[in-house]
Amino acid sequence: MGGFLHDIVAPGLLSSAPVRTAVLVGTVVAVTSGVVGVLTVIRSQSFAGHSLSDVATTGGAGAFLIGVSQFWGFLIAGIAGAALMELIGVQRRRGRDVATGVVLGAALGAAALFLYLGTLTSSTTGASFTILFGSMFVISPDTVPALVASGVLALVVVAVLSRVLLLTALSPELAAARGVRVRAVGVAYLVALAVAVSLSSVAIGAVLSTALLIGPAATALRVTKRPGLAMAAAALIGTVATWLGILLAYDSYYWTSGGRGWPVSFFVVALIIVGYLLSYARRPRRGRTGRDRAARAARARENQEVPECSPA
Amino acid sequence: MFSSLMLNTWIAASIVAVIAGVTGFFAVLRGQSFAAHAIPNGAFAGAAGAGLLGLNVIWGLAVFALAGALGIGALGRRTRQDVVTALVLVLMLGLGALFLSLSTEYAEVTYSLLFGEVFGVSSTVLVPIAVLGAVGIAAIAVLYRPLLLASALPEVADARGVSTRRMELCFLIVMALATSMTVPVVGALLMFALMIGPAAAARSFTRRPGYAIALAVGIALVTVWAGIAASYRTNWPLGFYVGVIAAGFFLLGQGWSAARRRAAAPRPAPPS
Amino acid sequence: MAVQAGQELLRLEGIGVRLGGREILRDVSFTVQPGEFTGLIGPNGAGKTTLLKVILGLQAPTSGRVLLNGRARQRRGGRLIGYVPQKLAIDPDMPLRARDVVALGIDGQRLGLPLPSAARRELVDEALRATGAEAYADARVGELSGGEQQRVMIAHAIISQPRLLLLDEPLANLDLRSEQGIVAVLARLAREQQIAVLISAHDMNPLMRETSTVVYVAAGRAAAGRTDDVIRTEVLSALYGSQVEVLHVHGRVLVVAGEEAGPGQRPLEAGLAAADGRS
Numbered sequence: 045m046g047g048f049l050h051d052i053v054a055p056g057l058l059s060s061a062p063v064r065t066a067v068l069v070g071t072v073v074a075v076t077s078g079v080v081g082v083l084t085v086i087r088s089q090s091f092a093g094h095s096l097s098d099v100a101t102t103g104g105a106g107a108f109l110i111g112v113s114q115f116w117g118f119l120i121a122g123i124a125g126a127a128l129m130e131l132i133g134v135q136r137r138r139g140r141d142v143a144t145g146v147v148l149g150a151a152l153g154a155a156a157l158f159l160y161l162g163t164l165t166s167s168t169t170g171a172s173f174t175i176l177f178g179s180m181f182v183i184s185p186d187t188v189p190a191l192v193a194s195g196v197l198a199l200v201v202v203a204v205l206s207r208v209l210l211l212t213a214l215s216p217e218l219a220a221a222r223g224v225r226v227r228a229v230g231v232a233y234l235v236a237l238a239v240a241v242s243l244s245s246v247a248i249g250a251v252l253s254t255a256l257l258i259g260p261a262a263t264a265l266r267v268t269k270r271p272g273l274a275m276a277a278a279a280l281i282g283t284v285a286t287w288l289g290i291l292l293a294y295d296s297y298y299w300t301s302g303g304r305g306w307p308v309s310f311f312v313v314a315l316i317i318v319g320y321l322l323s324y325a326r327r328p329r330r331g332r333t334g335r336d337r338a339a340r341a342a343r344a345r346e347n348q349e350v351p352e353c354s355p356a
Numbered sequence: 357m358f359s360s361l362m363l364n365t366w367i368a369a370s371i372v373a374v375i376a377g378v379t380g381f382f383a384v385l386r387g388q389s390f391a392a393h394a395i396p397n398g399a400f401a402g403a404a405g406a407g408l409l410g411l412n413v414i415w416g417l418a419v420f421a422l423a424g425a426l427g428i429g430a431l432g433r434r435t436r437q438d439v440v441t442a443l444v445l446v447l448m449l450g451l452g453a454l455f456l457s458l459s460t461e462y463a464e465v466t467y468s469l470l471f472g473e474v475f476g477v478s479s480t481v482l483v484p485i486a487v488l489g490a491v492g493i494a495a496i497a498v499l500y501r502p503l504l505l506a507s508a509l510p511e512v513a514d515a516r517g518v519s520t521r522r523m524e525l526c527f528l529i530v531m532a533l534a535t536s537m538t539v540p541v542v543g544a545l546l547m548f549a550l551m552i553g554p555a556a557a558a559r560s561f562t563r564r565p566g567y568a569i570a571l572a573v574g575i576a577l578v579t580v581w582a583g584i585a586a587s588y589r590t591n592w593p594l595g596f597y598v599g600v601i602a603a604g605f606f607l608l609g610q611g612w613s614a615a616r617r618r619a620a621a622p623r624p625a626p627p628s
Numbered sequence: 629m630a631v632q633a634g635q636e637l638l639r640l641e642g643i644g645v646r647l648g649g650r651e652i653l654r655d656v657s658f659t660v661q662p663g664e665f666t667g668l669i670g671p672n673g674a675g676k677t678t679l680l681k682v683i684l685g686l687q688a689p690t691s692g693r694v695l696l697n698g699r700a701r702q703r704r705g706g707r708l709i710g711y712v713p714q715k716l717a718i719d720p721d722m723p724l725r726a727r728d729v730v731a732l733g734i735d736g737q738r739l740g741l742p743l744p745s746a747a748r749r750e751l752v753d754e755a756l757r758a759t760g761a762e763a764y765a766d767a768r769v770g771e772l773s774g775g776e777q778q779r780v781m782i783a784h785a786i787i788s789q790p791r792l793l794l795l796d797e798p799l800a801n802l803d804l805r806s807e808q809g810i811v812a813v814l815a816r817l818a819r820e821q822q823i824a825v826l827i828s829a830h831d832m833n834p835l836m837r838e839t840s841t842v843v844y845v846a847a848g849r850a851a852a853g854r855t856d857d858v859i860r861t862e863v864l865s866a867l868y869g870s871q872v873e874v875l876h877v878h879g880r881v882l883v884v885a886g887e888e889a890g891p892g893q894r895p896l897e898a899g900l901a902a903a904d905g906r907s
Binding site: 085090091093094098141142143145146147148149150151152153154156157159160161172173176177249251252254255258259262306307309310313314317320 | 384387389390392393439442443445446447449450451453454456457458467470471472543545546548549552553556592593595596597598599600602603606610
Binding site for chain 3: 385497498499500501502504505508509510511512513514515516517518558559560562563564565567568613
């Protein structure tokens, strides 16, 4: 315990450059993922988010193969995947799940190939691990501007489109009738999603990025139904989980004498899941709030109501 | 390619394909393809954990896959299933990452657990695979009728006395046990492709449920056999071929469905 | 399963259902005789589906009891009752033909694999003929129209020879011709195979010709009896608790809201008593 406090209080933690980078990037990632994630959950597209993250794996592996920074691989593959998914279509939910999943399968197969070929040509070991499970502490400083910029861009896109996105989530037909270009908006959203996923992949790995996307959002939506509030809550939850994760990972080096730390991604994921489970603990009691009572009264009135003119 | 060394590989892969085809048919029917993705990942975490603790990999696989399946089944009742499944999936992977990072030879093990390693199938692993595969198929055979009823006509099933909830749990458990055995062979991330691709393709080609299962198994077998042959020749990972070939069959099925719908002649009006 | 002569098939006594702190049904009682064609009528949200679930054993009533063939309902399922749900969630690609769906009606609840046999095939063909669905027996059930799917589901429900057939809003999304077709099929089944039919609907008119009895559900309560006795202004007004008018217009029946409720509304029982002439 003493070692723990020592970490926070002592300048050791924040004076370490990798940690500072991790905190900065981690915050951008958490906020972007939280906000985009809320929209994803509302639009019931969690599976799409996960598929994109696996497609991003392919991109990361491909980037590794050709020797380019993994973030660009994640991003380009993510956007390509997003465009492809929008093309495959958004018709029946069930059909879409299967189509997305099969495409994901092919993409992961390609990822397997790239990783294999990459290990043949390069000498870096453990590339599989960082692509799949994150490289929060080994982010190279020259990619930081790109990471931050794309995060901010995605947030701006979402902020501008948020009302339209909620409308199309509610009823695409209604939105189309109101003159909304549903397809274009859908693509814009998926691109923002691809960016969020890529950022998340850099931080905690392609395969785990769904946690930052879905977890805080799902938790926030259990606590409030107002989208704006949920987005803020999700960003907050994600950020707290990321900071704590970084802290614990840094501290874990001292837990065993071997000097081997636990991965940041594990802590972040575990904390997010704990947060989600905690949201089950608070359950408002029935009939207590004024809103519940009003709703019940309205329903009761409805039942007594005689339809204006109805066939018997 | 057909030496005695490879014999285990052919047998193991064939068993995997049969299990994948049968469970995949129901997974697609029930619209639970995402769960088919999550449960093998649970197996991945289990394998990693078992490796860390020095236990037989089999136990870790089965226990974690089951835990994942039951987690989805239990939590999925109270909230949205897609969110819960995603979280369970990720939790399993996170644990797997932890276990792997704590063990010493994580690079190769990671790779093989996620993408498969057919060429290292030992005889000791083959027997449990065969046994658990047989058990899984027997379970599906016994549950066939009520499972089909609960999957295709859930509204009616409850009225007929078939508990859809119990069928759901049974199915998830069977999927967990069956796929946990197949993960070391095909890999956690690609088991899903083998389960869903052939089953989704099969339903495009035939309307009869029995034929669809048989066809799903057949397509899965062709996929792994072609994959093994190609992998042997080029030394590229089996998972790559499985993913691509499964997607290929799926697209063929989609094309066939589209062509069939366009060519459909109008039916005579029904008598009143 | 043979029904003793003179014994009613289904009896509900004082059924009450309370869900989430809200009283959905209160003191609902009626009987169904063998071979009877009964309409379960009421506006949307009145509790018709809940009532059907109580009869099926899927919803435990908070009060009252259900008697099937004179015996209290034990558990779900059983061969006595066939059920046709409102809408199926089936996608067009599903590998299940109409005849496969109907075959599931024979023994879909039993464990094990179905053994194909000539006898099974004959049973399925018969059921499809009885509902007029034989023309599309081999088509994918997900590609059938609403009316066609209804016929297939009716065949599925009757193949195990139930004595009572429950249908939840089967006419809701059908065009006029399909509506008439379904009602004709059901009426024929009731007549020829002595299957009692309880069909829920919010519009009674398509059923007017065939129903002899009606259970009208509104405001959580029900009035049951012969059609002409129940669909009357005073009975329905007592049921709704406010003034409604029953109009007969061009052979169709309309229930419209009347003036606001005044003091001295007659209670339900008195309304019924007035209907059959007692005082």
